[in-house]
Amino acid sequence: MSYVIKGETGDWEVVIGLEVHCQVISNAKLFSGAATDFGAEPNTQVSLVDAAMPGMLPVINQECVKQAIKTGLGLKAEINTKSVFARKNYFYADLPQGYQISQFEEPIVGEGSIILDLPDGTSREVGIERLHLEQDAGKSLHDQDPKRTFIDLNRTGVALMEIVSKPDMRSPDDAGAYLRKLRSIVRYLETCDGNMDQGSMRCDVNVSVRPAGSDELRTRAETKNVNSVRFVMQAIEHEAARQVEVYENGGEVVQETRLFDAQTGTTRSMRSKEHAHDYRYFPDPDLLPLVFDQALVDDIKAGLPELPDERKDRYINDFGLSPYDAGVLVAEKDTAAYFEAVADGHDAKMAANWVINNIFAVLSDKGVGISECPVTAENLGKLLGLISDDTVSTKIAKEVFEIMIETGDDPEKIVEEKGLKQITDTGAIEAAVDEAIANGAAQVEQYKAGNEKVLGWFVGQVMKATQGKANPGQVNKLLKEKLGG
Amino acid sequence: MSLDKDTVKNIAYLARIRVDEAQLEPLAGELSSILDWIEQLQELDTDGVEPMASVAAMDLPQRKDVVTDGNCQTAVLKNAPDGEDGFYTVPKVVE
Structure with missing residues (x-):
């Protein structure tokens, strides 16, 4: 069942990769001892580490490491017993550090796979590129005041697992099945609650198109923070159609970040500055490489549900x-x-x-x-x-x-x-059958003339007489015996 | 290796450091000499030498998953130039 976009110049296919951010289930944050509960009063779950006060140092939460390993095992992925935290540098009001502690060249989890259950009952495999641990950012509220943005840092520093797929999906249905399966796996593992509407699972959608049958990878556009399975599917549909139109009008797709508008089901350019992607990653000097024994991995594996x-x-x-x-x-x-x-x-x-x-x-x-x-x-x-x-x-x-x-x-x-007990007493059923036959002289004639469909009329009569409680098998058998005889 | 003025301007922008036009040229020179020095270091043969993440021979310290911190709204908001109802407030960020 392939998904094809009919263009004016021919058929096009869509290439999709997803980056899913899953909030890790843990009591405390990835690098601080503040709580992670959803919906607390603003800035009450913020430590001086999360607020990025000078001199504060991050100390990793071992539970978050275990949760990442567990999720990696659930994705049949290789676990890297040595990984490195890096700083991803950018400025935004809800990121007090001025960088996000993430993993870049050496993530905790490498390649794996996930099996999609498609709506038509078939299955297909999609590759996982990597899973890495990183900090979540705070929340910006833009609609509280005409001139100001309100910032809540409660979410700042909560552990995220960013799970990156290979560009293996070819239709909105594939992407929907991928998200549903991923959500199912993390819920079985209890590593993330998978609630997209609360933002504990968020999805960035990478889409490119190419002439059907080609194996080139063209420039992709990334649609950020799409927060439901249905919206992800809509965003892909719209984005693929948009790109086909761009190519067919002689244009080029530019690599950019786009926003999904749930009201219209369309995507639009964020017109982000040309510098937006220059994150200047480097290993975080505050953190040594994360190293653990294979025994820890084996232990977690043995306990998988x-x-x-x-x-x-x-x-x-x-x-x-x-x-x-x-x-x-x-x-x-x-x-x-x-x-x-x-x-x-x-x-x-x-x-x-x-x-x-x-x-x-x-x-x-x-x-x-x-x-x-x-x-x-x-x-x-x-x-x-x-x-x-x-x-x-x-x-x-x-x-x-x-x-x-x-x-x-x-x-x-x-x-x-x-009093709904089925009547299996042959005598009682027989009486009802006899009565039906006695009342249906015309139908008996029709039946004898070869119209077997009329049997249904007799069954109906018997059921009516017994308030539907006669055993249908017995009714049929008796009717056939008596009428056929 | 040498940096040109535009690269310095870009780096300054990314770091949100204001640099006067007149300072770009001298800075380009200074940064270039730092890069030259790094280039000199790269002449060393480090094949087969493990990258050193720290001078202290120790493992990454880890914490137990216990809430030990937070609940200090007043303290974290204390230095903020502006705030309301427990939120930090900043000039509107428009997307």
Whole structure:
């Protein structure tokens, strides 16, 4: 499924690389002892180190190092037991140091890969170029005052992992799948909460275009700080179309930083000064190289949880689920746990169908996450049990499910109270069948004349007479015996 | 290696240091002689010699992940020329 932009001069393809900044989950900041909690009063989580007072020295937080290693392992990447912190120099009001401590030539994590689960059920691999640790900047509020910008340094110095992909993506769908998978992995690992709307995961999008089938890499434009999966996909669509137009009008794409406008779904040039990219990196003289033993890496590796890809394989191999269904269920850790609780002791395929078709509909209806689902996994499991042992038909089960959504009740109790138990007593069904046949002389004629579709009419009559509680299999069997005889 | 006036001007701009036009030429000369000296150092054969990050033979000190600092809004804002409601305020930064 390739993504092609139809230009006037021919077909074009898009080349995409993403740089994702993930805020590391830790109590304290990367180089200071100040707290990292989101939403605190302005400048209350700022130490003299974060405020860049003269003479303050950075001391690295070992937990942030471990989180970066853990994430690197989750991306099947090589871990560098020696890495170096460098200063990236630029001036901005929310960067009191005048430089960001980052990693440049020697990052903590090298090349890795990530597997995308695409909307059509197929998978493809995208390369990871590197992951490095760096400081976050503070927050600028531009809309508080007509003449002034307000600065909050609470976020200053919080650890970020910048994860850089290779330019391996070829469509907005690829980019969307990449972000979703990356978010899923960091959430499984508990190294980043992955909340794009709170800014704890932010994305810079690099886009270039080229004639379809070519393997050149043309000049790219970078769109900064796009804060949702949908916006990233929109930004790529718009940016690719814009670049095709530039080339087809005889122009050249310039390497620049662009801004995404969520209102219009378009990107625009930041008209940044020509100097903007001259960061003059050099090794930070305040920090020695970060060196650790391979034993630390092995230790963290041994403690890794089951990751989404492995879990997906397990669902396919052990439960016989389709790759698509398995991918959908493992994407969120909580959903996977819910599904496994439902499937425990029941048919896994049936459990998967109920979770994907019914539970997801309820959640999107109510606009809640799986943790607030009105139907508990235990109760859904019980409902599946009632279907499996023929206590209720699938049709009645759907009715019971509707009640469960409203009341959160135990399905066994609902079936008991509402008298929804399926009729499997042959005598009772036979009576209803006989009655239907007696009332439908015309239909009996049609059936005998070879119109088998009319059987549905009889089934309907029997179901009506039994309030839908007759076992459909038995009804069909009896009807065929009696009519065919 | 020698630096020209424009390069010096650019470096000064990047460092946000105001340099008078008349000073650019002399500065170019001074900076060039520093670079010449570095060039002289590069004549040394350092093949197979590990880069030295520090004169002290020690590892990078590390901290435990414990909140030990912060919560000193008044102190961090004390030297700010302007502020409001716990924020620093600066002349509007327009993007």
